[in-house]
Amino acid sequence: MFEIDALRLLVTVAETGSFTKAAVRLNYTQSAVSRRIAALEGAAGGALFERLPRGVRLNPAGRTLHRHALEVLDRLARAERELTVLHAGQGGLMHLGAFATANISLVPTALRALLDARPDVEVVAVEGPTDTLMGRLADGALDLAVVSDYPYGLPSADGVTTSVLCEDELFVALPREHRLASAPVVDLRELRDEAWIQGAYGDRPTMLADACARAGFTPRKIIRIAEWAGKFGYAAAGLGVALVPSLAADAVPASLALRPLTDPSLRRTVHVALPATPLPAALKLRDLLRDAVT
Template identity: 75%
Template sequence: MFETDALRLLVTVAETGSFTKAALRLSYTQSAVSRRIASLEQQAGGPLFERLPRGVRLNSAGRVLHRHAVDVLGSLSRAEHELAALHAGRGGILRVGAFATANISLMPAALREFKRARPDVEVTAVEGRSSTLMRRLAEGALDLAVVSDYPSGLPPAEGVTTTALLGDELLVALHHGHPLAGAGTVDLRDLRDEVWLQDAPADSPTMLADAWARAGFRPRKIIRIAEWAGKFGYAAAGLGVALVPSLATHAVPAGLVLCRLGDLPPHRTVHIALPAAPVPAASKLRDLLHDAADRTVPTGNQA
């Protein structure tokens, strides 16, 4: 295994053509250079230089090792520059994740500003459930994630820190012809006979299930639909009602009306999750997410 310092010495001797000049350039003694080159030649299995009356030059074996030494030292130099840029918040790759409705407006708004502020940083983004994103952060596969405590609480992950970003109001989506569509605010108890559209099974311990219990009922029927497009489609057809977070209001189709849920709605909090020692680019995006949260979260009822 060739040491980096020995390869650097080989390249310097080849450039200067002299042990003495290489020693001066690298602040070595001539005897130290001679010993290191002799040790390197022993590792290489034979001489690497032709000894001339005035100086030295690479022989055929030396030229082979020199070519690889230049490649190795160049790669290491590039790695050093990329790491320095990464730790300074310049260049490199920033790996981010978010749950579905955070990707409607919140994360895109923050990433738009991030690209303006850090155009040299390449961003890769993934979408997933909060539990999956927290796990990927713990595994080192993500640098930052936007996660939610809905529907069943914020999943813990070793080595991951979370800070609250915003409280996201959960509204109910009704078909525009629903008798309660013009109410603005709907009592959850008035929806006891509705078909509910949700991803979780009926017996899952979710915040919505807790809200139903406080309202004194269980839904007569639940249709399990995972994707938002499907929920919107069913609700717009009058086949059920669905909870819609305020972060998703920009994506709600025209055939639906959003109403608040009185004094018994479930509530969720959106968090920024980071490793214990985030890279500077992730810290920059965290700050921009706070700015985006102030600009993009709708207020007021959508009826």
């Protein structure tokens, strides 16, 4: 209903008390100011100024609109300032996503470095599986995500680019009293009789299923536990064994032993995913993530 330029003109006329002085300040002609104020008064449904022998002043309707005009212009000015620092990478809001084990050490380390370097950046962090994070990037809901190709491979998403961050080896977590807990390396065939603790991935083939098939067996039992704390608890109680990525090693309790496996394919690739037009702060975080894994 009201154009921004018209509201700015209203404020300037109110400040100067004169159409002529407002015209000089805004580099308009006096007649142009008169026409635009008349158009604004038409949109407002009545006069906004009292015409005095020398100049003008706001009437009650004008004071009402003037108050709102000041609020609108102030909000726009603040938005412009925030956008300036956002595009410069020095501040603003950034939405970050990561899968669970990346949030144990990798992402917090890089994020701490980002906030130390650029304290005016405000980060909103979410956690989720890779396919969900890639979808949110494509929808514009995230500015950067840390994703992986485990357990189903890396999905593609429109307008999203990915770059390899690191290779993440998968270990087997065994209770300390397990017969293989002190072995230098474990062959999957030695675990053919174990129950396996996995996330709630559904029925699609997983990296573990493929590796077991290459080793000549099918896991006798799969226990579905969604959260890592639960997986560790089940494994520590001797109810099964679990694949654990090296990124999660810092969170593994002392009651479990992590042992490497002989199958070289049991590793995942971790990626940084960005939208087509990334924020400068997101590019800075990408670089800090790379620093964190070197």
